[in-house]
Amino acid sequence: MNTIRSTWVGWGALCVAGGGAYYFAKKSINADRAQRHEEAQRRKEEAFRREHSAKSPSSSGGGLTNMTRAKSAAEMDDTGSPSREAGHDPAATRHEPETSAERVDEKGKYEAAEKFTSRKGNRL
Template sequence: MNTVRSVGYGWLVLIAAGGGAYVFAKRSINAERAAKSARDRELAARQQALRDAEYGARHPGSVKESAEGPLAALGARRSQNGHAVSDFTGEPSREASSDPAPTRHAPETQAEQEREKSKYEASEVWRSRKGDRLS
């Protein structure tokens, strides 16, 4: 006969068994993930070693960087006539340094500097034609 005590005991056993199954399943899943991750890292290391060996065999002197660094060649680009190249399309950090001059001149006196507004600031305050709605 099902009493309150036996039903409670049944639920307790069921919950404990489910919790234990979850813990053991989680451990095995984590172990499988760790093993797969180790295999993937080992495979990637082997492939990188093969790539390095193949690249080093084909280009023995170019594996090491020059003394100036890897970006030194970018600064020394020359056109066919020997002049330095100033078109840095696709290189935003170099494009920014060749931006055109700002449209406004620097203020000459302290008074000009105090009343000067930025190029994004309106020269006069905007006022609605309808007036102040709170008055």
């Protein structure tokens, strides 16, 4: 016969068992994640080493000029930054305002041409 006490004992045992299972599963999952993270870091480090070892045997005299050329080419490439890329647009849609008054009076892209004024009086 199920009494209140046996019900409490059953639920308590179930909660303890569930908590224990969660604890050990979480421990296992975290260990697996840490292992995968270490492997990814190791692979990334090896790729970095391989990349730099392939670049280092170049001639010592032209190394600086090659590096500066590569650096300037990387700076000119704006594909990763659309906002910088838009600054080099040869066909700009408008001219920048030259004075502060023009800058204040300038209309935004989504602003109306004239200011909204509500009609006064009886509209019925």
